[in-house]
Amino acid sequence: MDTPHVIVGASLAGAKAAEALREEGFGGPIVLIGEERERPYERPPLSKGYLLGKDEREKIFVHPEGWYAEHQVNLRLGTAVTGIDPAARTVTLDGGERVAFASLLLATGASPRRLKVPGGEGPSVRYLRRVGDCERLKEDFRAGRRVAVIGAGWIGLETAAAARTAGCEVTVLEVAELPLLRVLGREVAQVFADLHRAHGVDLRFGVQVAEIREDGVLLGDGTRVPAEVVVVGVGIAPNTALAAAAGLEVDNGVRTDPHLRTSHPDVFAAGDVANAFHPLYGRPIRVEHWANALHQPKVAARSMLGRDTVYDRVPYFFTDQFDLGMEYTGYVEPGGYDRVVFRGDVAGREFLAFWLAGDRVLAGMNVNVWDVTDPIRELVRSGRPVDPAALADASVPLTELA
Template sequence: MAQDQGKPTGPDLSQGIALADVPDGSKLVGRCGDEQVLLVCRGTELFAVSATCTHYGGPLVDGLVTDDTVRCPWHHACFDLRTGEALRAPAFNPLASWAVEQRDGRIFVSEKLKRATPKPRSGGSGQVPEKIVIVGGGAAGFAAAEMLRREQFQGSIVMISDDQSPPVDRPNLSKDYLAGKAPEDWIPLRSEKFYSKNNIDLRLKTEAVHVDARSRQVVLADGGRIPYDRLLLATGAEPVRLAVPGADQPHVHTLRSFADCKAIIARAATARRAVVVGASFIGLEVAAALRSRDIDTHVVATEKRPMERVLGPQMGEFIRALHEAHGVVFHLEETVGSIDGGKVKLSSGDTLAADFIVVGIGVRPRTGLAEAAGLVVDRGVAVNAFLETSAPWIFAAGDIARWPDPHSGENIRVEHWVVAERQGQTAALNMLGHREKFVAVPFFWSQHYDVPINYVGHAERWEEIVVEGDIAARYCLLRFNGNGRTLAVASVFRDVEILEAEVAMEHTVPV
């Protein structure tokens, strides 16, 4: 999460530094008063912005400057160097900006600039809607609502969520927060005041049961109806349940919501032994978090190697060794046959003792509302490049959306947090009449103890994996190649190179 800012370091930029200290294309971190400032030189122009990303506090000096933007090395947020605006999720808050001037061969950073209200982008077409309804309180739904207000949409926004909590930072639920390293006030994406201040009608614990596309109304479980001019379906996904005897007992958990996470933490407070079912990203992040709490943790999974399907055999072996070094015990190529109280019986006949069980065997998209509304559904809600569904004025984004990905040349559906947020942002613009295609390169990150894994692109299949660097030394880049090009890239502590790979993918769309 956010790093400790501490006392600002580096040269005092208000006193000036030599122009030669910041050659073209370079970055430098200094201080201005009690704040850390990033100074960037692009040709004849100089920019001064906050030195840390507003998402988790990543050091932007270690990121990538391209065009007039800077990208965070940790989770690939992107900021405008001219205005500080957060152009791409996962960051939403802008960077502060400072005035910069040159005198007598020196650079001076002076006053902090007053934050200007972002101008709505031009080019919208058609009638501006008055009523927008968002079904879903996750990444895509939140990002859409935030972007609508950022674009100064003045109409009504109703956000329907069957969750009991406002939109939260879901990736943290299986990482730092579950491990006990992040305070609870870091988890909401925004405080409840944000919704009232921005006139977003957030309705929690509210279930939408039907979409009447003909009359443009969303029907609620209590019989209420909410009219819309534009509708965004962002219903997300739900965990796959374990279908074995005993899996319905109260000490068997899945992890999706804030309430799920709190329930696991409550169990962990008095537990000594846990079983995690599934060696997926969620399963292994949970295992790492439980080991941080000194809980004996066993992982049961059908795979031969953890995460091999996504990251390949070499990374699979590395991840297994990493977790084993931290005390995790694997039971691979195994399934759970039954759960009897504190006993978990495996397909091999072995029995594991557990005070509680966490099931992480995947999720399925919540497409029921779309299907009942008569929308085209094909392994997800089918959308076009503008995230429009088969019905007029209805959009879809996030885990349910299957869209034409220009980079892979295929229709894909992914369950990445950042993709959902960026789709929510694009859907918001298109609901306002812009014709902006969703062309972002898919990105996700995973954290295992002190080892981050970043991944850009999308490769369901590949012909070869080219490894640059040393996986065991935790400094590597893996290129997943197929059809004569790079389909995806994964990295461990090779942050700039994977950002460069992302930019290259953005500029290279296959015919």
Template sequence: MNGRVLIVGAGQAGGRTAQALRRLGHAGPVMLVGDEALPPYERPPLSKEVLLGRAEPASLLLMQEAGWSELGVELRRSARAVAIERGARRVRLDDGSTLDYDHLVLATGARPRVFPGPVEPGAELLYLRTVDDALRLAPRLSPGQRVGIVGAGFIGLELAATARTLGAEVTLVEAAPRPLARLLPAAFAFEQIELHRARGVQVLLGHAVERIAPGRIRLADGGCIDVDTIVVGIGACANDELAAAAGLAVRDGIVVDAAGRSSDPAIHAVGDAARHVDAGAGLDHRLESWRNAEDGAQAAAASILGLPPPRPPVPWFWTDQYGRNIQIAGRPDDGHRCVVLDTPDDGPRLACYLDGSARLRGAIGIDCARELRRAMKLIERGEPVEDGALPVPRARALSEAVAT
């Protein structure tokens, strides 16, 4: 309880780990090191409230800078770790200084995947990951501006919704024939695409981008899209190079168990950089989400202090588009039977996905946070559920469809 804990990565996951350590009773030194100028902050609002002008960057902070000092956490900003010396239990920074640790937590996060094709001289590509990225992009989403977005994942869809809300003309290009293949059942994913088309977004599915020129996106089929701004949202890569160079097990992320322990017992990893692997529990994934950052921080802090681990949470993710809140819990899959509980006039709706044993495996809710939370409890129990026992948004209609 008195060892020195060094946290490399001062984002949401790193900040929450420091807070959890103090809350759970750690009395030793805690240092939080990050390469951004801001104290730890949450990223989800960047593509929504910040770009829409409804939130200032300062509102994203986990706590004000003075709060870290009051918590007894030493915060070192604008500092980058360049090497881990595991034998000596120390980390070397880019200014040549070193920091000792008894326990090291890697919260190094992820970075946007770079467009892999040719980019002609003079072409400018924007990405969205940091506050600085959001501030650079915001002025380009004004009415009449032509915005081309490469990638129809959640970040691309959120950016499209925000840009259209602000009056920009938007073209969304996706190489795959369907969006969100790893996250959503096909019917629901295509429904989101139709929502965007209804709001005036030009959506091109199954169109690979061949190259990017100044003010122009060139497609592999010979087509061209003229734009004023190009934003790339084709996924993210884990920042696991520091761990790999130190000899830790990595595979598109730092390999850890359910408690965040890496292949070195003195090192944990949390957040977007961590790949959770547990063969017994059928666990092998790297999650980029607000909830994963929160839960991973709590689990790692408990593990460092030798405390019982918290119960593994049900995976949960949310997105806001055109004023509608969409929440996804568990692992909804096309192979599951889908029961839709909805309300008239495109109101709140909950889609429940049950396996062959009638156990609820996943749920997708639109504007029904309370019912989604009830569904998460049913997923957590893992017991068979009668259709009539599923949470109904505002007690309205029940219809059923078998996923294809």
């Protein structure tokens, strides 16, 4: 029997890699191994449509239930990989079984960072990463309940919006001066602060959490924030333990080349765990968003089959909060821009924003304005100089600037 291609992590990235191997014409065995007992699903609905009750449960899954058997993918759920031996080309499972591989894809994702304060693992504390976490929050979010959200990043703000939509009294606690400050910068972060305040969310910035108690959160200055439910969203960390123990190069994720190949020629990585060299930026970047998990596996699969391909897509992510829908295209290091140029009605939350270094567009964001992602992507990718005045002028088509 042929040695299988093995995928560790039955996530969106893992499932799409199995799909891509079949689409690329590989007819041999594929083994897809995941710790969770649910078949592969997408994570964005867990803080958006499914959490809000807008999406049915079946919509979160990557493939219909019978897809894996129909495509002869050996899906092994509820199974943890405890070790990788790249030299022997084997993975070891939690029951001691060893599975040989022709090539291996690590799609191990990331895990929520834990809040290390007294009471941080108490009965009122919630983290959001898995479908079970989401379903518990759906039960928690009931009208009149008091919810404290620690962290004003994407997960924190999306869960705050869901809780408020459900009729909860919501307080967001953030150490920085504004939400999403590192990601968006002060100019655009203010938009999200205004949005949440307009919908009745109590935002408290520049605060430190000292303790979580049964009746709520104690801040460093002695202030008590009453809450029956405390949601912690203070970031995620890539799941690199297996890779590190196997001797693979690890640095803010599993390091890969543009082909998504790790420091071992037969081991690849994709999704949240991959810190991949990006040709457009000339260095490795790790993007913790759905689009990477969706698109990187196609490149990884081709590379696993020995085909020449690189991953060079412009990073992309999106959010939905209250009546604000947003798409962001590009990549900006914290503080790595000179200015932000706006086009449209910022106060009315129907606008575009562009982050510039000199006269070059690093990233663009469309808020409640649609069908502009392609020209924004071209503006970012081309690197051509752009007149900021024309960029701000809604009468100038973006296609003329790209």
